[in-house]
Amino acid sequence: MKNEFKVIADLIEKDKKVLDVGCADGILMKFLKDNKNANIRGLEISKEKVQECIAKGLTVIEGNAEKDLKQFPDKSFDYVILSQTLQAFLNPELVLNELLRVGKKAIITIPNFGYWKVRLHLLLKGTMPITKTLPDEWYNTPNLHMCTIKDFVYFVKSRNIKIFKSIALNKLNASLINERNLGIKNLSADLGIFLIEK
Amino acid sequence: MNIKTNLKTLIVKNPLKLDCGKTIKDFPIAYETYGSLNSQKDNAILVFHALTGDQYVSGTNPVTKKDGWWSYAVGPGKAIDTNKYFVICSNVIGGCMGSFGPSDIDPKSGNIQGTNFPVITINDMVNAQYNLLDHFGIDKLFSVAGGSMGGMQVLQFISNFPDKSRTVIPIATTSSHSAQNIAFNELGRQAIMADSNWKEGDYSSNNSNPGKGLAVARMAAHITYLSKKGLQEKFGRKLQEREDLKFGFDADFQIESYLRYQGSVFVDRFDANSYLYITRAMDYFDLAKQFNGNLSDAFKLTKAKFFIISFTSDWLYPTQENKDIVIALNSIGADVGFVEIESDKGHDSFLLDVPDFLNALKNFLDKSYEEN
Numbered sequence: 349m350k351n352e353f354k355v356i357a358d359l360i361e362k363d364k365k366v367l368d369v370g371c372a373d374g375i376l377m378k379f380l381k382d383n384k385n386a387n388i389r390g391l392e393i394s395k396e397k398v399q400e401c402i403a404k405g406l407t408v409i410e411g412n413a414e415k416d417l418k419q420f421p422d423k424s425f426d427y428v429i430l431s432q433t434l435q436a437f438l439n440p441e442l443v444l445n446e447l448l449r450v451g452k453k454a455i456i457t458i459p460n461f462g463y464w465k466v467r468l469h470l471l472l473k474g475t476m477p478i479t480k481t482l483p484d485e486w487y488n489t490p491n492l493h494m495c496t497i498k499d500f501v502y503f504v505k506s507r508n509i510k511i512f513k514s515i516a517l518n519k520l521n522a523s524l525i526n527e528r529n530l531g532i533k534n535l536s537a538d539l540g541i542f543l544i545e546k
Numbered sequence: 547m548n549i550k551t552n553l554k555t556l557i558v559k560n561p562l563k564l565d566c567g568k569t570i571k572d573f574p575i576a577y578e579t580y581g582s583l584n585s586q587k588d589n590a591i592l593v594f595h596a597l598t599g600d601q602y603v604s605g606t607n608p609v610t611k612k613d614g615w616w617s618y619a620v621g622p623g624k625a626i627d628t629n630k631y632f633v634i635c636s637n638v639i640g641g642c643m644g645s646f647g648p649s650d651i652d653p654k655s656g657n658i659q660g661t662n663f664p665v666i667t668i669n670d671m672v673n674a675q676y677n678l679l680d681h682f683g684i685d686k687l688f689s690v691a692g693g694s695m696g697g698m699q700v701l702q703f704i705s706n707f708p709d710k711s712r713t714v715i716p717i718a719t720t721s722s723h724s725a726q727n728i729a730f731n732e733l734g735r736q737a738i739m740a741d742s743n744w745k746e747g748d749y750s751s752n753n754s755n756p757g758k759g760l761a762v763a764r765m766a767a768h769i770t771y772l773s774k775k776g777l778q779e780k781f782g783r784k785l786q787e788r789e790d791l792k793f794g795f796d797a798d799f800q801i802e803s804y805l806r807y808q809g810s811v812f813v814d815r816f817d818a819n820s821y822l823y824i825t826r827a828m829d830y831f832d833l834a835k836q837f838n839g840n841l842s843d844a845f846k847l848t849k850a851k852f853f854i855i856s857f858t859s860d861w862l863y864p865t866q867e868n869k870d871i872v873i874a875l876n877s878i879g880a881d882v883g884f885v886e887i888e889s890d891k892g893h894d895s896f897l898l899d900v901p902d903f904l905n906a907l908k909n910f911l912d913k914s915y916e917e918n
Contacts, residue, residue, distance in 0.1 A: 365879075389881075395902070398885050402906050405913030407851070409872060409884045419873040 349379055352539055355515055355522050356429060356455055359543050360384055364426035367391065367450065369413050370433045374401035381406070389425075391416060414438065417446040425451045432457050432481070432539075436490040441507075448509065448546040457541045460516075462496030462534040481538050497540040498530060504544055513543040552608070553644040554578060554601075556636075558677045565667040565830075575674055576644025577601050577636035580620060581628035583682060588918065590684050591626060591911075592675070592711070593635040594692030594699035597767075597824055598816060600643035603635045604628070609643070610815050618899045625908035630915070631688065634678055638671040638699075640824050642817035646674070649750065649817045660819055661747035668695070668831045672702045679710065686710055688915060691907075693717035693896035694863065695824070698831050701844070701871065705833060708848035713914050715907070717855045718896045720867040721841050721874070722832040727862065730770055731825035734763030738818045747819050760818040761809030768808045773859035773892035777801065834874075841874035852882040853910045855903060857895040883910070 353376045360366060362384050368377050371390030374397075380386040390408035392398050401408040409416065413430070414437055428451030430443075435458060437443045447454040459481040460466070469477035476486040484490070495503070497516065504511060514525035516537030525533045525540070533540075553576045561571040578601040583590055593603055595615065604620040606613065620626040620633055637645035640663070648663035655662075679687070690700045690711045697719025704714045720727075738744055741759030745752050769777075781801040785791070788798065797803040837843035845852075852875055856868035865886045875882040887903045889895040895903060 395885065395888060399902065399906060399909075402853075402883065402885065402913070403909045405909075405917065407881055407883045409876070409882065410886055411884070419876045421877055421879070424879055 349375055351520055351522070352431065352457055352517060352541065353379065355517060355541050356431070356457070357384065359455055359513065359541075360386065360427055363387075365424075367420070367425040367428045369417070369428060369430045369447065371401060371406075371408060372397050374404050374406045374408065376429070376431070377401065377406050377408075378404050413443055413446070417443070417450055420450040422449055423452050426453065427451055428454045430454065430456050432459055434458055435493045435495060438492065440493050444509075445546075448544065453512070453543060453545045455541065455543050456500075457539055458495060458497070458500055459491075460497045460534065460537050460540050461494040462498060463538040464535045465538070467535075479538060496534055497525065497537060498534045500540060500542065501525075501530060504542070508546070510545045511542060512545060513541075515541040517541060555644055556677060556681050558674065560677065562670070562673055564664055564670045566664050568664045570646065570664070573639070573646035573674070574644060574650075575636050575639070575646070575677065577634060577678060578603065579635075580604055580633040581631055583632040583684070587682075587684050588686070588688060589630065589915070590632045590634060590682065590687050591689040591691060592678070592687050592703070593620065593626070593633055594672075594675070594690070594696035594703070595635060595638065596692070596694035596696045597828065598764075598812070598821075599696070600641065601635045601637045602643075603633060610811075615897060618897065619904060619907060625904040626691070626911065627908070631911070634682070636675050636678060638824065638827075639674045640666045640671070640820060640827060642820040647817070648747070648819035648823055657748070658750045660750070661822075663819065663823060665826055665830075666823060667827050668698045668702050669706070669836075671827065672699050672706055675699075676703075676707060676710075686712065689713040689715060689911060691715035691717070692719075694719055694893065695828050697863075698828065698833075701833055702831075704848050704850055705836075705844040708845075708850070711850055712918070713911070714848075714850045714852045715855070715910070716852070716868070716871060718857055718860050718863045718868070718893055719871075720831075720863050721844075721871050722834055722867075723829050724867070728829045730767065730862075731829050733766050734825060735822050737762040737766065738822060741818075744818065747822075749818070755813070756818045757813040760813050760816065760821060761806075763821060764812040764816075765805040765809045768805060770862045771892055771894040773861065773890050775859065775890045776892055779890070841871070842878045845875055845880055846878055848880070850881075851914060852880060853906075854882065854884045855896070855906065856884075856886045857889045857891070857893070857900075857903070858886060859890045860893040860895060862893040 365387045368390045398410045466477040516533040517539040556575045599615045602614040604614040637643040639646045697716035700716045738759040741756035743754040744756035784800040786803040834841040856865040872884045
């Protein structure tokens with residue numbers, strides 16, 4: 349399991365009700381079910397991935413986060429997870445609001461466009477950055493709204509969303525982000541993980 | 547039609563109050579089983595059939611000599627694996643394969659019931675079939691499953707008996723019959739009743755049979771079970787055993803010939819009055835209405851695990867109608883999974899060899915069974 353998922357799993361206590369939005373093949377769901385006894389549901393847009401989840405014995409609904417979150421009642425999950433997808437929505441703010449409505453807390457991860465390798469790529473090569481977390485070319489990337497860790501922190505603060513924990517991830521190293529180290533983490537981390545609540 | 551001999555039949559002694567107000571008792575439920583019930587009695591799956599189905603889910607249907615209606619899904623090693631599970635299916639009341647229906651003799655008059663048969667509902671069908679649990683000494687089913695009208699029965703079953711099944715699999719169905727579907731059913735009924743041989747439903751004592759009307763009903767309905775793309779690919783404008791158009795009203799096109807054939811074989815195995823009664827039951831089905839318009843309330847008392855399946859090309863019970871059930875379940879935090887299967891085979895997809903569907907069904911059942 350990738351390091352990002354380990355960090356996410358560490359944020360979730362045992363016996364919680366969890367919704368994994370864009371759960372893909374269900375690896376994180378399976379881990380949370382087996383190790384945290386989570387009552388876990390998934391929402392996934394790809395038919396093939398839904399089939400993979402069913403084959404793992406996971407409860408998944410085929411659907412689209414932009415349209416299908418509205419069927420869940422307010423605060424019906426302890427945690428709602430959105431991994432590296434916020435930037436791919438037409439309206440990320442709308443999705444974020446839905447996640448915070450449905451979940452008592454939300455765990456959001458974002459690929460950091462402020463990561464030094466991204467900056468260096470653009471500076472030196474002059475072409476759109478391609479990294480491990482941003483593997484696609486400009487013409488086939490699903491990402492519509494790239495942001496940096498700093499952008500995300502500023503954004504949630506401006507919307508009065510509470511940040512419980514911000515974690516910078518760089519390969520195997522996870523470290524806490526605070527107000528003083530925000531600039532440096534925004535440079536050194538390729539992924540930001542946020543535990544938030546509204 | 548001497549088909550009612552050698553059927554497995556349960557005579558239900560308990561009186562059953564029907565939605566129409568009448569009470570029936572000592573009535574037959576004809577059923578068939580596949581696989582064997584284990585000693586814990588925790589591996590039983592009650593399968594509900596659709597409009598023109600019967601209890602012969604798998605293997606060879608002794609009446610039609612054709613494969614059972616769900617042979618792709620049910621059998622040894624199949625999605626509903628009869629090496630593992632004990633599958634029970636019964637003919638719905640109102641049907642014509644041995645269960646209490648309009649072709650039964652009315653003991654008072656000595657004539658067939660015909661249109662004296664009470665109008666029955668999906669709720670009545672399910673309540674009648676519930677007696678099979680007692681018959682087999684099953685406290686809790688592992689699953690209830692069915693497509694189309696079978697799916698309606700699945701939904702009604704878990705609503706009536708919330709703790710009587712661990713899993714619930716409604717397929718290509720609806721919680722409330724749409725205007726379009728009522729319209730198609732009415733077309734079928736009018737075709738039957740317009741046949742002069744129908745004789746107000748009393749055709750048996752008149753030694754006649756509204757076969758023409760029933761065949762037209764079947765032809766019209768059959769079109770709704772397929773998709774435009776599926777029809778076009780299979781038949782297109784291909785001609786039936788001829789080089790050119792004949793400038794007449796014989797079956798020039800293969801699709802015409804195909805529909806005529808579907809109509810004619812149907813008449814041999816199905817009772818016209820049963821077709822009227824069962825389509826009526828479908829039209830009356832509105833689960834939300836039973837709960838003052840709130841569909842979620844139908845499922846409030848159950849802890850069962852739901853898995854809902856729809857098909858992309860099904861325009862009779864489209865994905866959105868299946869999703870409405872998912873939404874109602876999610877709004878009360880029920881355990882519900884949902885998948886829409888890609889298929890161009892229309893509503894009939896659930897009866898056919900559609901691997902993505904059969905795999906999903908198998909995985910859901912097997913994984914859920916392991917979790918016990």
